[in-house]
Amino acid sequence: MRYPAAETAEKHTRILDEASRLFKARGFGGVSVAEIMKATGLTHGPFYNHFASKEALMAECIDHASAAALAQLDSVAETPEGMRDYMRAYLSADHRDDRAQGCLMAAFAEQTGREPGLSASLTAHFKATVERFTRHFPWRSKKAARADTMLMLAAMLGGVVLSRAMDDKALSEEILESVRTGLEGLASRA
Amino acid sequence: MRYPAAETAEKHTRILDEASRLFKARGFGGVSVAEIMKATGLTHGPFYNHFASKEALMAECIDHASAAALAQLDSVAETPEGMRDYMRAYLSADHRDDRAQGCLMAAFAEQTGREPGLSASLTAHFKATVERFTRHFPWRSKKAARADTMLMLAAMLGGVVLSRAMDDKALSEEILESVRTGLEGLASRA
DNA sequence: TGTACATCAGTGAACGCGCGTTCACTGATGTAC
DNA sequence: TGTACATCAGTGAACGCGCGTTCACTGATGTAC
Numbered sequence: 225m226r227y228p229a230a231e232t233a234e235k236h237t238r239i240l241d242e243a244s245r246l247f248k249a250r251g252f253g254g255v256s257v258a259e260i261m262k263a264t265g266l267t268h269g270p271f272y273n274h275f276a277s278k279e280a281l282m283a284e285c286i287d288h289a290s291a292a293a294l295a296q297l298d299s300v301a302e303t304p305e306g307m308r309d310y311m312r313a314y315l316s317a318d319h320r321d322d323r324a325q326g327c328l329m330a331a332f333a334e335q336t337g338r339e340p341g342l343s344a345s346l347t348a349h350f351k352a353t354v355e356r357f358t359r360h361f362p363w364r365s366k367k368a369a370r371a372d373t374m375l376m377l378a379a380m381l382g383g384v385v386l387s388r389a390m391d392d393k394a395l396s397e398e399i400l401e402s403v404r405t406g407l408e409g410l411a412s413r414a
Numbered sequence: 415m416r417y418p419a420a421e422t423a424e425k426h427t428r429i430l431d432e433a434s435r436l437f438k439a440r441g442f443g444g445v446s447v448a449e450i451m452k453a454t455g456l457t458h459g460p461f462y463n464h465f466a467s468k469e470a471l472m473a474e475c476i477d478h479a480s481a482a483a484l485a486q487l488d489s490v491a492e493t494p495e496g497m498r499d500y501m502r503a504y505l506s507a508d509h510r511d512d513r514a515q516g517c518l519m520a521a522f523a524e525q526t527g528r529e530p531g532l533s534a535s536l537t538a539h540f541k542a543t544v545e546r547f548t549r550h551f552p553w554r555s556k557k558a559a560r561a562d563t564m565l566m567l568a569a570m571l572g573g574v575v576l577s578r579a580m581d582d583k584a585l586s587e588e589i590l591e592s593v594r595t596g597l598e599g600l601a602s603r604a
Numbered sequence: 605t606g607t608a609c610a611t612c613a614g615t616g617a618a619c620g621c622g623c624g625t626t627c628a629c630t631g632a633t634g635t636a637c
Numbered sequence: 638t639g640t641a642c643a644t645c646a647g648t649g650a651a652c653g654c655g656c657g658t659t660c661a662c663t664g665a666t667g668t669a670c
Contacts, residue, residue, distance in 0.1 A: 256623060269625095270648080271625090333578075343581035347585065371596060374589050378569045378593050380568075382568035391533035406562060406565030422613075425613090448656080457614070457616060461657095461658090467657080468657065
């Protein structure tokens with residue numbers, strides 16, 4: 225059937241929403257095209273009316289999730305205090321346990337490193353994130369803000385990825401707590 | 415054919431060596447059982463004489479790579495200086511570009527977080543790594559050595575994973591350099 | 605010591621399955637007259 | 638304004654492929670006598 229033109233764009237967005245959620249939760253290889261379309265409420269056929277291939281969807285998903293993440297970051301990161309709260313929330317058990325709504329870099333960085341076609345999208349997201357963190361960096365001298373931002377982002381990502389991989393709850397919490405405290409320690413010595 | 419008993423154990427080890435190498439380079443999903451067996455010089459049939467399933471191989475691979483990594487760590491991490499060199503080498507372009515010989519946590523942590531069957535092996539490796547780092551920790555007070563170790567390991571892992579995901583060579587180097595300098599900064603303020 | 609037999613790691617064809625992708629068809633919507 | 642037709646997103650069966658896994662068979666090695 226032919227559908228009202230407005231619905232097409234809306235469906236495109238809905239596919240991206242569902243795909244981002246599922247990919248972040250289970251990885252690119254862990255979700256099939258059919259499953260994404262089913263979550264969107266369609267059969268798998270029309271997928272190719274919207275995307276050239278699964279890999280094209282993967283790249284567009286990173287851009288889509290990036291836009292959402294940057295909008296959220298902009299709303300909280302207007303002050304050093306906002307940045308500190310963002311960092312604390314990032315290194316929380318809630319974020320560790322909610323991959324689907326969580327950080328796209330923590331979810332995709334390792335896979336992206338193995339898929340050259342996806343690097344450009346993740347690189348752009350990382351650059352934009354670094355820019356926002358650096359602008360309101362609450363630690364040490366402004367001169368070192370960019371380098372300190374990268375250290376902080378690396379520790380945040382590594383902390384969440386490690387805490388998710390542990391099957392020992394206490395150890396998982398200890399990792400998050402240690403990274404949180406350590407990064408706040410950087411602040412106190414500014 | 416029946417083979418001399420000694421060869422069987424040796425083949426088992428060879429499968430683990432090749433599988434570890436390939437899995438680290440391309441991920442668990444990116445390598446087939448047949449490819450591993452071919453790399454070992456065998457057809458894919460006898461795989462099941464050695465392992466119950468691909469997932470069992472994956473778990474055993476983590477243990478196997480862990481033993482090798484810990485042995486290497488023990489040989490260099492007997493002094494604070496050795497630890498510092500280890501950290502620098504970890505955050506080098508060489509390590510970034512050589513996944514196959516590189517850190518198993520950087521290669522497997524994200525996938526392990528999604529596969530409950532693998533968590534136990536990676537948790538054990540992380541605990542052993544923390545123990546060794548803490549014992550010879552070259553930073554700050556001994557009292558905080560364990561927490562500082564976890565911060566350092568998180569930043570190292572995150573730094574390498576991020577640098578591998580970038581398609582911008584200069585940015586990739588900048589991440590490694592920033593994390594390296596930042597962690598050394600922690601030392602100078604000990 | 606020599607011979608017949610049992611063992612069992614290795615072989616490679618085959619199976620079943622799920623996946624990404626294609627395609628002939630459907631039918632409500634938009635358009636031409 | 639009413640009617641006939643063209644459009645094209647959606648449908649769902651089908652295809653080809655690679656994968657994990659199985660299995661009947663092979664034949665050199667180890668063992669029993």
